Amino acid sequence: MKEILAYYRDDLAAAEEIINGNIHSTIKVIPELSSYIFESGGKRFRPLLVIASAALCGYRGPKAHVAACVAEYIHTATLLHDDVVDESDTRRGRASANNIWGNEASVLVGDFLLARAFQMMVQNLDSQSLQVMAQACMHLAEGEILQLLKSFDVGTTVEDYYSIIFGKTAALISACCEVGALISGEEGARREALKRYGQEIGYAFQIVDDCLDVVGNPEKTGKPLGNDLKEGKLTLPILLALERSTREEKKKVRDALLADEFKPQLFVQVREVVEKYRGVEQARERAREHAARAIEYLEVFEDGLEREYLIAMARFIVERDM
Amino acid sequence: MKEILAYYRDDLAAAEEIINGNIHSTIKVIPELSSYIFESGGKRFRPLLVIASAALCGYRGPKAHVAACVAEYIHTATLLHDDVVDESDTRRGRASANNIWGNEASVLVGDFLLARAFQMMVQNLDSQSLQVMAQACMHLAEGEILQLLKSFDVGTTVEDYYSIIFGKTAALISACCEVGALISGEEGARREALKRYGQEIGYAFQIVDDCLDVVGNPEKTGKPLGNDLKEGKLTLPILLALERSTREEKKKVRDALLADEFKPQLFVQVREVVEKYRGVEQARERAREHAARAIEYLEVFEDGLEREYLIAMARFIVERDM
Numbered sequence: 001m002k003e004i005l006a007y008y009r010d011d012l013a014a015a016e017e018i019i020n021g022n023i024h025s026t027i028k029v030i031p032e033l034s035s036y037i038f039e040s041g042g043k044r045f046r047p048l049l050v051i052a053s054a055a056l057c058g059y060r061g062p063k064a065h066v067a068a069c070v071a072e073y074i075h076t077a078t079l080l081h082d083d084v085v086d087e088s089d090t091r092r093g094r095a096s097a098n099n100i101w102g103n104e105a106s107v108l109v110g111d112f113l114l115a116r117a118f119q120m121m122v123q124n125l126d127s128q129s130l131q132v133m134a135q136a137c138m139h140l141a142e143g144e145i146l147q148l149l150k151s152f153d154v155g156t157t158v159e160d161y162y163s164i165i166f167g168k169t170a171a172l173i174s175a176c177c178e179v180g181a182l183i184s185g186e187e188g189a190r191r192e193a194l195k196r197y198g199q200e201i202g203y204a205f206q207i208v209d210d211c212l213d214v215v216g217n218p219e220k221t222g223k224p225l226g227n228d229l230k231e232g233k234l235t236l237p238i239l240l241a242l243e244r245s246t247r248e249e250k251k252k253v254r255d256a257l258l259a260d261e262f263k264p265q266l267f268v269q270v271r272e273v274v275e276k277y278r279g280v281e282q283a284r285e286r287a288r289e290h291a292a293r294a295i296e297y298l299e300v301f302e303d304g305l306e307r308e309y310l311i312a313m314a315r316f317i318v319e320r321d322m
Numbered sequence: 323m324k325e326i327l328a329y330y331r332d333d334l335a336a337a338e339e340i341i342n343g344n345i346h347s348t349i350k351v352i353p354e355l356s357s358y359i360f361e362s363g364g365k366r367f368r369p370l371l372v373i374a375s376a377a378l379c380g381y382r383g384p385k386a387h388v389a390a391c392v393a394e395y396i397h398t399a400t401l402l403h404d405d406v407v408d409e410s411d412t413r414r415g416r417a418s419a420n421n422i423w424g425n426e427a428s429v430l431v432g433d434f435l436l437a438r439a440f441q442m443m444v445q446n447l448d449s450q451s452l453q454v455m456a457q458a459c460m461h462l463a464e465g466e467i468l469q470l471l472k473s474f475d476v477g478t479t480v481e482d483y484y485s486i487i488f489g490k491t492a493a494l495i496s497a498c499c500e501v502g503a504l505i506s507g508e509e510g511a512r513r514e515a516l517k518r519y520g521q522e523i524g525y526a527f528q529i530v531d532d533c534l535d536v537v538g539n540p541e542k543t544g545k546p547l548g549n550d551l552k553e554g555k556l557t558l559p560i561l562l563a564l565e566r567s568t569r570e571e572k573k574k575v576r577d578a579l580l581a582d583e584f585k586p587q588l589f590v591q592v593r594e595v596v597e598k599y600r601g602v603e604q605a606r607e608r609a610r611e612h613a614a615r616a617i618e619y620l621e622v623f624e625d626g627l628e629r630e631y632l633i634a635m636a637r638f639i640v641e642r643d644m
Contacts, residue, residue: 025464130444
């Protein structure tokens with residue numbers, strides 16, 4: 001990853017400048033709250049994907065930086081609205097914005113970022129990119145709503161899980177890669193290939209995130225373990241373990257999910273079941289399959305550093321521990 | 323108003339069909355919650371303005387119906403997010419959506435409507451209309467944030483009040499009229515005139531709304547009296563009265579605003595001060611001035627039914643009791 005970040009350093013710096021430079025407002029809380037989020041060590045994964053996808057199609061320049069910023073704004077708006085929904089106290093290892101500024105400010109600054117993203121897109125991107133981003137925003141909202149509906153639902157299926165993560169994660173990541181192609185003037189098979197690559201690494205990304213919630217190191221991930229369970233989310237490692245568990249074990253998971261109050265002991269109880277059936281290993285295996293499929297889609301592109309880096313990113317996503 | 327609604331009946335019906343026809347989703351709560359809002363007797367004031375403005379510029383057709391729907395979606399998303407912010411229990415005389423479906427669903431269905439509006443705009447409107455709408459969304463978010471910051475703030479000034487209502491109300495109404503011009507191919511003085519007309523009636527509209535919160539008939543407005551004060555908002559009738567009130571009266575208002583718990587008696591106390599200094603009458607007078615200015619802007623248009631109707635709407639806004 002270090003090599004990739006060095007290769008795209010100037011582009012990432014340009015995107016970063018746009019990210020920090022477009023949150024000005026006469027209303028101080030907007031730049032304050034926004035900077036707090038942008039400085040809290042997000043991975044800038046979506047901006048990097050826009051830039052690297054455009055570069056793979058032969059374009060490096062300002063349109064990629066604007067599109068990168070747009071993707072980060074949309075993503076951040078989702079986080080802000082998500083924290084309100086989840087009533088989260090922490091995000092990336094720090095107090096969440098809603099915890100400091102209140103739910104109201106989080107909702108409204110999220111709306112501000114969406115509006116700014118919309119405005120920047122309209123001013124800088126082509127009509128096809130706009131449509132791709134608009135569609136991704138629809139999927140995002142749908143994914144979040146589905147997740148809300150399925151929270152604390154012991155009947156959640158693997159299929160439900162995939163619908164949720166398609167909406168909340170894969171759709172926007174896919175759009176980042178597709179827009180990278182579009183701003184480079186690619187409209188045919190290469191655009192389609194990047195779109196599909198993005199979708200597959202999006203799945204892989206979320207699945208690994210959900211694995212890290214069960215077995216990760218909170219100091220590296222910045223999130224407390226068992227947070228998903230606390231928020232009522234049944235994720236892939238748990239769902240896969242449940243498929244093979246005994247009735248008694250299913251009851252254990254159910255009791256933990258539906259407990260009046262979340263206690264760390266409940267999570268330990270669930271993790272025992274997940275460990276017994278190797279739920280995390282199985283989920284990671286699925287993530288690896290998605291990454292492998294993503295890499296296959298890149299075969300339409302000629303060999304070169306830009307392609308190597310996207311391949312490396314797909315592999316990194318699966319093996320990361322943070 | 324009846325005559326105007328009859329004149330634009332077909333256009334309004336077409337817009338209504340688009341409004342109800344674009345909330346479908348595999349996720350049932352989206353159409354459910356959205357229909358609940360759309361059926362709750364909104365005045366469709368923004369759609370009518372888009373249609374009437376376009377008609378004044380000589381255009382009646384599908385673009386106006388789509389733009390009308392977009393405006394209503396954006397407005398509704400704001401209401402949904404606003405109710406979460408205000409923790410409102412009622413909206414238009416019925417239980418508010420967040421009260422039935424929860425804050426989370428209100429935030430996310432609001433996001434869905436914004437995304438759909440964005441998508442419909444991108445697919446149907448020209449780039450200039452997109453920019454106008456994007457700008458309006460920015461102002462909306464800023465206005466809502468400013469309102470939040472100034473809530474329960476006894477130092478709120480008339481200038482603050484105008485900044486708030488510009489963002490939360492006048493900007494979108496102005497955009498509706500401006501987009502009406504743009505989709506008709508008007509880009510010069512007539513576009514500017516409609517933009518300014520919209521801004522002025524937007525001010526008038528919100529000022530009258532705020533007057534009705536002090537002296538309206540809840541059965542007609544669908545809102546309990548004194549709701550603004552309860553939510554910590556100091557509106558124009560109160561602010562104008564405060565300018566001339568005694569120290570003791572100022573303290574009364576301050577105590578009512580900052581009381582630990584809102585009680586109807588507190589509102590009565592404030593209303594006495596407002597009545598003594600004729601705050602409502604003064605505010606209504608200002609609304610009339612805005613309406614008069616709005617009507618002046620229409621002088622660049624030739625005489626005719628379409629112009630008469632926009633003039634009548636400006637007058638209606640000021641004199642309405644609902």
